[in-house]
Amino acid sequence: MMPAVLVVVLALVVPLLVSAATAVRDPELRAALPRTAALLRAWDGHGLPEEATFAALAGELRAAEAEQALGALSRRLNFERSGMRGLLLRAARAELVAPYSMALPALDPRWGAPATWALLRRAALGVTPLYLLRAVDLDIAADGAVVMQPAEEAVFGRLFLRSLVIALQVTLLALLVAYPAAYAIARLSPGWARLATVLVLVPFWVSILVRTTAWFILLQREGPLNAALLALGVTDHPLQLIFTRFAVLVAMVHVLLPFAILPMVGVMKRIDPRLARAAASLGATRWQHFRRVYLPLSLPGVGAGGLIVFMLAIGFYITPALVGGNTDQMVSAFIADYTTTTLNWGMAGALALLLLAMTAAVVALALLLVPRLRPRGIGAPP
Amino acid sequence: MFAMSVALRGYTVLVLLFLVAPLLVVVPLSFSSGEVLTLPVPGFSLRWYADFFTAGRWLSSTRNSLVVGLHAAAFATLLGTLAAFGLFLARPGTRSRTVLALLSLPLVVPSVIAGVAMYFAFAMVGLTSTLAGLILAHTVLALPYVVVTVLAGLQGFDRTQLRAATSLGAPFHLVLRRVVLPQISPAVAAGALFAFATSFDELIVALFIAGPEQFTLPRQMLAGLREFLSPTICAAAVLLTLMSLLLLALHQALLGPKGK
Numbered sequence: 001m002m003p004a005v006l007v008v009v010l011a012l013v014v015p016l017l018v019s020a021a022t023a024v025r026d027p028e029l030r031a032a033l034p035r036t037a038a039l040l041r042a043w044d045g046h047g048l049p050e051e052a053t054f055a056a057l058a059g060e061l062r063a064a065e066a067e068q069a070l071g072a073l074s075r076r077l078n079f080e081r082s083g084m085r086g087l088l089l090r091a092a093r094a095e096l097v098a099p100y101s102m103a104l105p106a107l108d109p110r111w112g113a114p115a116t117w118a119l120l121r122r123a124a125l126g127v128t129p130l131y132l133l134r135a136v137d138l139d140i141a142a143d144g145a146v147v148m149q150p151a152e153e154a155v156f157g158r159l160f161l162r163s164l165v166i167a168l169q170v171t172l173l174a175l176l177v178a179y180p181a182a183y184a185i186a187r188l189s190p191g192w193a194r195l196a197t198v199l200v201l202v203p204f205w206v207s208i209l210v211r212t213t214a215w216f217i218l219l220q221r222e223g224p225l226n227a228a229l230l231a232l233g234v235t236d237h238p239l240q241l242i243f244t245r246f247a248v249l250v251a252m253v254h255v256l257l258p259f260a261i262l263p264m265v266g267v268m269k270r271i272d273p274r275l276a277r278a279a280a281s282l283g284a285t286r287w288q289h290f291r292r293v294y295l296p297l298s299l300p301g302v303g304a305g306g307l308i309v310f311m312l313a314i315g316f317y318i319t320p321a322l323v324g325g326n327t328d329q330m331v332s333a334f335i336a337d338y339t340t341t342t343l344n345w346g347m348a349g350a351l352a353l354l355l356l357a358m359t360a361a362v363v364a365l366a367l368l369l370v371p372r373l374r375p376r377g378i379g380a381p382p
Numbered sequence: 383m384f385a386m387s388v389a390l391r392g393y394t395v396l397v398l399l400f401l402v403a404p405l406l407v408v409v410p411l412s413f414s415s416g417e418v419l420t421l422p423v424p425g426f427s428l429r430w431y432a433d434f435f436t437a438g439r440w441l442s443s444t445r446n447s448l449v450v451g452l453h454a455a456a457f458a459t460l461l462g463t464l465a466a467f468g469l470f471l472a473r474p475g476t477r478s479r480t481v482l483a484l485l486s487l488p489l490v491v492p493s494v495i496a497g498v499a500m501y502f503a504f505a506m507v508g509l510t511s512t513l514a515g516l517i518l519a520h521t522v523l524a525l526p527y528v529v530v531t532v533l534a535g536l537q538g539f540d541r542t543q544l545r546a547a548t549s550l551g552a553p554f555h556l557v558l559r560r561v562v563l564p565q566i567s568p569a570v571a572a573g574a575l576f577a578f579a580t581s582f583d584e585l586i587v588a589l590f591i592a593g594p595e596q597f598t599l600p601r602q603m604l605a606g607l608r609e610f611l612s613p614t615i616c617a618a619a620v621l622l623t624l625m626s627l628l629l630l631a632l633h634q635a636l637l638g639p640k641g642k
Contacts, residue, residue: 004461007518007521007522008525011521012496014503015496015500015503016495018506184391184393198630198634199398202626205626206583206627207622209600210600210619211404211405213619215404217419261397315495317493322607332492335494335495339501340589356492
């Protein structure tokens with residue numbers, strides 16, 4: 001078993017640690033301006049640094065700009081304080097003469113402000129809490145204090161809440177739709193049960209992308225679903241179905257439903273049917289039997305199915321991205337966007353870390369609060 | 383036991399329809415003679431399948447999917463079977479529980495997080511935009527399925543055979559090959575199928591770590607969906623679905639009528 005463990009550690013555990021480290025790493029200033037970074041770290045951070053630091057900055061900025069090596073650094077600093085990119089590039093391109101502690105503030109008064117230099121000093125430390133703070137809608141103020149983001153910038157709290165709400169909605173819907181069907185499948189004669197199970201397994205084996213593509217086509221404005229609704233006279237004009245929360249919920253429930261049905265069927269098949277007769281002979285009504293006997297016995301299946309659906313739903317990316325609107329995107333979409341489009345790996349790492357923590361917290365909470373839900377063999381292929 | 387009411391039966395049929403029917407919508411569209419994805423189709427033709435089998439990017443992505451899927455399935459089956467056998471032999475305890483938890487990790491980590499993490503780490507060692515990197519990633523993602531399937535297959539295995547074989551002088555690798563493997567081969571094959579299916583359908587990790595040269599079939603489909611919704615995508619979807627159905631049928635046949 002050791003080779004398998006080694007492969008998982010090297011190709012998944014180590015990458016997860018790297019990704020967590022990416023959330024707090026701050027390499028750009030050290031890489032682009034190494035001498036300035038060393039001087040800034042040695043400085044006590046009060047007021048303005050010495051002339052040597054100003055001179056190192058001016059010289060290194062100029063050299064880095066000549067090699068076009070300022071992109072990553074200006075992106076990093078501009079992310080912390082907008083306007084830093086322009087400030088940096090103008091200083092890099094200006095013809096400056098010593099003393100630089102006079103020349104730089106003359107070029108732009110912000111070079112004479114202690115806040116600018118405090119920011120540079122923080123960026124020279126090599127590690128930063130900035131990305132994690134931003135991911136929870138906090139910011140570092142000019143004086144270095146941790147403050148709340150202004151309401152219009154505070155997007156991530158809403159984003160995590162939205163992802164949580166969508167995942168919970170999908171889980172609840174999937175469980176509600178699945179429960180009666182699982183009950184029926186568990187009670188079918190072996191031949192019919194096998195047919196029903198295979199029908200549940202078909203979408204389970206078909207790629208999520210293929211299933212999402214099917215919904216993408218079905219829900220189009222001129223798509224089959226709207227055509228059917230028009231033909232049936234349910235509506236007299238095509239409805240906006242795609243790019244809505246409705247589309248996201250329907251498609252996600254469709255994709256995740258087998259994960260809810262299969263564990264429930266497994267548990268329900270093991271419930272002794274004689275219990276129903278026993279309950280009836282003791283005078284229980286059908287409802288009492290269901291509520292007091294059947295439901296409690298089937299809960300482990302509900303718990304296992306619910307946990308799997310929730311864990312998969314909270315990290316969903318492709319389905320909301322294809323059939324959802326702008327306000328239906330989940331955390332994963334932002335992680336993907338920061339990684340591949342805006343190239344802000346720090347934010348991607350921070351959001352990934354938080355998403356992982358949130359998933360683990362919700363699962364741990366569910367297991368802790370409801371010990372009866374504790375699943376056995378979670379994730380086993382059905 | 384209650385007689386099942388008509389309402390419950392009807393409801394169950396509806397749920398099963400909801401699960402399967404959307405998959406069928408792409409079938410007529412893939413045979414359409416028109417270029418717009420509307421039903422009913424104006425006429426039938428095979429032009430989109432012809433397009434699929436002649437367009438360079440669809441063919442190369444199919445080849446990539448097969449290469450990655452077969453390699454990942456082979457590695458995952460080898461590693462996973464050995465791991466499952468090791469877990470089967472190990473004394474139950476913290477150590478084997480930890481190993482099982484670690485091997486199940488790829489199932490629990492959301493795939494976007496796994497994708498981003500692999501992207502960061504693989505970039506450091508030059509494994510992004512390589513088929514080898516994709517194979518490694520898919521091996522890890524498929525591994526838990528093999529371990530769980532083979533562990534289940536080992537449940538009916540009588541361990542006294544191991545002592546018997548060893549006492550007759552068989553070295554460990556011979557015991558494994560001649561005694562254990564023949565008895566659990568359906569489970570191993572089922573695990574391999576599931577591993578292949580996992581890799582063949584995987585999109586998210588491929589989205590992060592594959593370059594255009596390593597586009598797999600799902601990745602190529604996504605690119606198509608995002609730029610221009612051509613019926614070739616429906617043809618690709620039908621072909622992918624047929625592949626999945628074939629794998630499912632084989633899987634069912636291997637694991638027998640238990641419907642496991």
